[in-house]
Amino acid sequence: MKAPGYIFAEALRNLIKKRATVLYPYREVEKIHLPDGFRGKIEFDRPKCIGCQMCFRVCPAKAIEIIEDERGKRPIFLIYRCIYCGQCAEVCPTKAITLGKVFENVALRKEELEVR
């Protein structure tokens, strides 16, 4: 058995290495690299929507409500219920729904967390 302190050399080496963490909320936010397929906050393209309500029917978290506006039936996305599974984006026949790269979903009022 070796003497204690096998890890000591590695610890010393790490003293001169670059920091592994990111000072996330305050600085270096640009260092956070999100891949292309990231599933973040839903983005909705109203002109593409044909009002088929498939997204409403497949949503496992009941995060989608259907309302009527001047162009017919359309969904609203309640982000505070969303589990980011991406089922709605997958089932949408016209690709009107995509999952974007926004992951900071904190708000003081509920309405701010609705995608219309």
Added chain:
Amino acid sequence: MSFEIPIGPQHPIHVEPLMLKLKVEGELIVDVDIDVSYIHRGIEKALELRSYPQGLFLAERICGICNCAHSLCYCLNIEQLLGKEAPPRAKYLRVIVEELSRVHSHLLWLGHYFHTLGFETLFMYFWRDRERVMDMLELMTGNRVTTSYNVIGGVRRDITPEIDSKLRRMIEHLRERMKYYEAAIRSEPSLLGRLQGVGLLKPEDAIRLGTVGPHLRASGVKHDVRLDDPYSGHEEIPFNVITYDTCDCYGRVMVRIGEVFESLDMIAYALDHLPSGEYRLKMPPFFKAPVGESLSRVEAPRGELIHYSISDGGTNPFRYRVRTPTLANLASVAAMLKSRGDYEVYIADVPAILGGIDPCICCTARVIITDEGKKTRRITTLTELERYARERGVRM
């Protein structure tokens, strides 16, 4: 003169609520009572109220760390019910993501285990390297933890050449790091003192108590669902089942380190031999399953995971049952915590022994009947509960 010492439901050594009532004589533990029912989430019932494709996302959230194993087990179960099979490319992609999640789970456990033992340096190093694995999971599936990669009939995304090369680089990096950690753990007397000879579980006891996973393999029993019942192309991918015959906490650490190497080899093999073709069957967004029942088994990072479902021909399962590995392993914790003969367990060994099974309590709750008026609590058995349900005419 004996005392009762409660550890939990909230305690620094627990990540999740768990109650250990230790009966001690001096420093020695002579008896233990384990209560796991502090988190009851009603997931099995909730699964009965969701259609098959919707239930997948709930099944995935039974456990955050083994979400891949849960979603794979659910998919295998429903595919078996429908009489379908995922295409070969999907099977290999499933293996890649499953093994990635096993590596991430084992690194998380190793880091956390050394943290409970008080070795913070290794905790930091393991978790730093785990970030590389998490980045790969994010790149492949779209999220760090909840991957949502497996779907009924295949997987969601294909692999690109960019991901392929990044995965290979990650494997090389991690192999080097794991070699260093293995040597570091073997040569660190302060760690060996806390691990060797602690929490002895003989092979015959391990089998008798129904232990599963790395915990069982650390007792020298060669049991692995991937080997015994290949479920996702494991009959084609070569791998070794790591066993260790020291039967103590040291063996549990070494088995998991060995499994990380094996998982990395499996990912490399799957990348080299990835079959071409479809990676997903065309499935309608809603479907009915034929009447029948099905059972699927998956080797989750913590051990054997079992999903069982009954279909009555509708769009939802009639009954869904999940048996998680922690529940199987908790019985052995009670056995390991009791001093007998020259095997002595001290209070200071509790974190090492409990941590050794990689406990994940939130998947584990049991039935307890609490009588508010009489202020009594008692744990029921399944037969008792069935009789009670029949008397009251309630569907179980």
